[in-house]
Amino acid sequence: MPPHSRKRTRINSKQSDNSVTTVHSSDSNDKPNSPPNEQNNMAKETNTLLEDWLNASHTFVKHTPEICRLHLLNNLILPENTLQYMALFLENSLELLTLFPQIRQTVEGPSVEKGIKDAYKSLIQSTEAGTQTLPPPPPPEPPVQPTYASIACMAEPATNTAPATTPNPSKPKWGTPPRDSPPPTTSQPRARDFKPSAQTATTPPKHTLAKWVQLVALIAKHPNPFSSTMPRWKSAPIKSFPDIAKEVKAQAPGCALLGLRPSRTGNLIMSFTPHSSPTTLLSKLDNLRKIFELSPDTPILHDTPWSTIHIANIPTRTNEEDTVFDQTTITKAVLTNPIFAGLALTSPPKWLRHSSKITGPRSSVVLSIEDPSGTLAQTILNTPLFMFGSPVRVKPWLPVPPPPA
Numbered sequence: 001m002p003p004h005s006r007k008r009t010r011i012n013s014k015q016s017d018n019s020v021t022t023v024h025s026s027d028s029n030d031k032p033n034s035p036p037n038e039q040n041n042m043a044k045e046t047n048t049l050l051e052d053w054l055n056a057s058h059t060f061v062k063h064t065p066e067i068c069r070l071h072l073l074n075n076l077i078l079p080e081n082t083l084q085y086m087a088l089f090l091e092n093s094l095e096l097l098t099l100f101p102q103i104r105q106t107v108e109g110p111s112v113e114k115g116i117k118d119a120y121k122s123l124i125q126s127t128e129a130g131t132q133t134l135p136p137p138p139p140p141e142p143p144v145q146p147t148y149a150s151i152a153c154m155a156e157p158a159t160n161t162a163p164a165t166t167p168n169p170s171k172p173k174w175g176t177p178p179r180d181s182p183p184p185t186t187s188q189p190r191a192r193d194f195k196p197s198a199q200t201a202t203t204p205p206k207h208t209l210a211k212w213v214q215l216v217a218l219i220a221k222h223p224n225p226f227s228s229t230m231p232r233w234k235s236a237p238i239k240s241f242p243d244i245a246k247e248v249k250a251q252a253p254g255c256a257l258l259g260l261r262p263s264r265t266g267n268l269i270m271s272f273t274p275h276s277s278p279t280t281l282l283s284k285l286d287n288l289r290k291i292f293e294l295s296p297d298t299p300i301l302h303d304t305p306w307s308t309i310h311i312a313n314i315p316t317r318t319n320e321e322d323t324v325f326d327q328t329t330i331t332k333a334v335l336t337n338p339i340f341a342g343l344a345l346t347s348p349p350k351w352l353r354h355s356s357k358i359t360g361p362r363s364s365v366v367l368s369i370e371d372p373s374g375t376l377a378q379t380i381l382n383t384p385l386f387m388f389g390s391p392v393r394v395k396p397w398l399p400v401p402p403p404p405a
Contacts, residue, residue, distance in 0.1 A: 060089075084398065087398070088398075090116060093116045097113055097116065211274060212258060212271050212272055212273060212274050212276075213255075213271075213272040213273070213274065213276045213277075213278055213281070213302075214269055214270065214271050214272070214302075214303035215269075215270045215272070215281060215288070215300055215301065215302060215303065216263065216267050216268070216269055216270075216300070216301050216302075216303050217267060217268040217269075217270070217292065217294060217298055217299070217300050218267050218298065218299040218300070218301065219266070219267055219268055219294070219298060220263075220265050220266035220267050222295070222297075222298055222299075224295055225294060225295055225298045226293055226294060226295060226298075227289075227290075227293050227294060227295050227296075228293045231292060231293035231294075232244070232293065233260055233292060233293075237260065241259075241260070244257065244291060244292070245257040247291045248288070248291060251284050251287040251288070251291065252276075252277075252280050252281055252284045252287070252288075253280070254275070254276065254277060254280060255272055255273075255276035255277060255280055255281055256272060256273040256275075256276060257270065257271070257272055258271045258272060258273060259271050268292070269303070270288075270292075278302050281302075282302060285300050288300060301346060302344075302370070304344075304346075304370045304372055305370070305371055305372050305374070306346040306347075306368045306369060306370050306371055307368065307369055307371035307374065307376065307377035307397075308347070308366060308367070308368045308377075308397035309366065309367055309368070309369070309377060309380055309381075309394060309396075309397060310352070310364060310365075310366055310394070310395050310396065310397045310398070311334070311349075311364065311365045311366070311367070311385065311387070311392050311393070311394055312362075312364040312392065312393045312394075312395065313362050313364075313390075313391075313392050313393045314330070314333075314362060314363060314364065314365055314387050314388070314390075314392050315361065315362055315387070315388045315390055316358050316360065316361060316362060316363050317361070320361070323355075324351070324355040324358050325388075326355075327348065327349070327350055327351075330349050330350075330351070330365055330387070331348050331349050333387040333388055334349045334365070334367065334387065336386075336387075337383075337385050337386065337387075339379070339380055339383045339385070340369075340380075343369050343370070343376065344369065344370040345367060345368065345369055345370075346368045346369060346370055347366075347367060347368035348367060349365045349366070349367040350365065350366065350367070351363060351364070351365055352364040352365065352366055366397060377396075380394060381394050381395070381396065
């Protein structure tokens with residue numbers, strides 16, 4: 001039987017009855033019913049929403065088997081935004097199963113529930129660290145062409161003058177002594193004790209290319225990033241670089257500036273030698289701003305690998321009539337959790353939506369931390385967090401894909 005050949009239940013795109021039935025409790029403590037006009041308006045909006053959802057679901061059910069068939073035939077490669085929408089659909093499907101238990105009472109309800117849960121579990125396992133299915137090894141990297149900076153930063157090879165340890169053939173081999181002989185005074189050598197020398201005459205020493213230290217001045221989106229009309233590193237970069245390098249070395253001892261370049265987004269990247277101390281450089285940010293003629297409020301960050309974290313279900317205000325918590329308040333609330341003690345924030349916590357558009361009692365916050373190994377984000381995901389006295393939900397950051405054209 002070929003794949004995806006079993007019959008599927010067809011769902012009509014339009015139903016004759018899209019009305020919604022609401023159940024009112026007979027408890028005397030319930031609030032009085034809303035006026036009839038308000039109930040009619042709510043029912044009308046709900047019916048319109050359900051009708052749109054039903055049409056979209058009909059299209060999804062119609063085209064999904066065809067997409068699967070094309071994938072089995074041609075190993076179909078889907079765009080990134082399509083895959084993200086599929087992931088969001090699986091997450092929303094689990095929420096529908098939780099909120100509407102009537103789905104399980106349909107003919108295909110149990111099999112649908114099991115299939116969705118298995119697919120979602122497989123998706124999560126494939127994206128988290130520690131998955132049982134190892135990804136294929138990456139292709140070998142092309143040889144790196146040496147540059148002037150990399151050659152200057154090469155570490156000197158360690159000279160190995162010690163002779164290789166090899167067994168002495170002139171000494172007698174160890175064997176089992178006779179029964180009447182005394183035990184040997186030294187332990188028997190083992191085969192694994194004799195290791196060939198790692199440095200041979202035919203193997204040339206390998207140089208280790210160290211990575212240089214980089215700082216990034218965020219000037220692209222700053223309204224007034226410079227303290228002068230035209231900084232010297234922009235007007236005369238080659239002529240002014242020796243003077244700038246001397247001034248940096250005088251202000252930050254042990255740190256040597258290698259060069260300057262713009263990033264893809266228009267920021268200024270400062271590259272230093274690998275032995276330069278990031279701690280020393282970050283403690284001299286005010287001096288660096290003066291040297292590079294930057295405004296006092298222009299941010300300068302250490303360029304390191306980072307991870308973004310999404311925190312949901314956060315209270316937005318103290319009372320319903322109060323304004324939304326500002327960035328300073330939510331930053332203090334996040335840092336009250338011990339897991340964030342000592343972590344460097346590359347991007348402080350901020351509301352996922354603009355504060356003027358937040359109307360509900362709860363919303364989401366995103367923040368970024370320095371994460372060179374990629375393990376800090378996973379640790380935070382498995383740690384319970386609290387903000388403003390309420391438990392909050394931590395989940396991986398998944399950028400919302402752009403709407404389909």
